[in-house]
């Protein structure tokens with residue numbers, strides 16, 4: 001494969017089982033659903049009539065060439081696009097069966113349930129411990145904070161490197177460590193959904209030449225192509241090995257993108 005894109009984004013919904021097979025065996029309802037979703041930046045359309053159900057207890061990957069709308073789609077789910085003035089969202093995004101764009105939805109409360117890890121690491125200018133504990137404090141967590149900090153750092157494969165310097169600034173870490181810190185910060189409050197926007201592009205522990213392989217840790221893959229069109233969506237093995245769409249086949253085999 002000649003395709004060296006790192007454009008993989010992941011949506012993780014309360015994954016509990018340890019292997020893909022265990023997860024496949026578990027019955028799953030719908031965590032998030034987009035219905036006839038259209039997104040515009042001014043006159044430019046970035047998402048084109050996407051309808052898609054994202055199951056709970058699964059890892060769903062979004063792949064596609066740069067500019068196909070992956071980040072835009074992720075930001076619709078926890079209403080991060082609200083921050084972009086020229087962005088207009090049409091259609092529904094349901095979370096737990098409710099449209100997150102309903103007038104009575106508090107986007108801040110929504111983002112507590114739907115965490116996010118961005119492409120560029122963005123630790124707070126705080127200690128490593130306080131970065132990870134940040135969401136717990138907001139949430140009024142009444143459990144053992146140190147224990148949760150340790151579990152989260154272990155979950156993000158960072159604990160061994162930082163356990164003796166929890167009071168030093170998160171900003172002193174390397175780029176890859178900062179990204180793992182942001183993953184620890186996202187998982188600490190135990191959100192129902194985690195949106196990861198190309199999280200591996202900043203990870204120094206992933207050394208594969210073909211970042212698209214990262215999508216293969218997912219259970220399901222959605223392929224977006226230019227114009228914000230959802231062209232293929234199914235089990236990851238099927239999408240990579242036997243895509244229905246010829247355009248997706250071309251993309252995956254590196255003919256374009």
Ligand SMILES: Nc1ncnc2c1ncn2[C@@H]1O[C@H](COP(=O)(O)OP(=O)(O)O)[C@@H](O)[C@H]1O
Nearest residue numbers: 041046064065066067068069070071072073084
């Ligand atoms: N803040 C923004 N303002 C204007 N246009 C944007 C903005 N963010 C993204 N776009 C446009 O929307 C389209 C989709 O972008 P994006 O969601 O970032 O794609 P991807 O994450 O797949 O690279 C692109 O044409 C991009 O230029």
Ligand SMILES: [Mg+2]
Nearest residue numbers: 070071072197
């Ligand atoms: Mg993007």
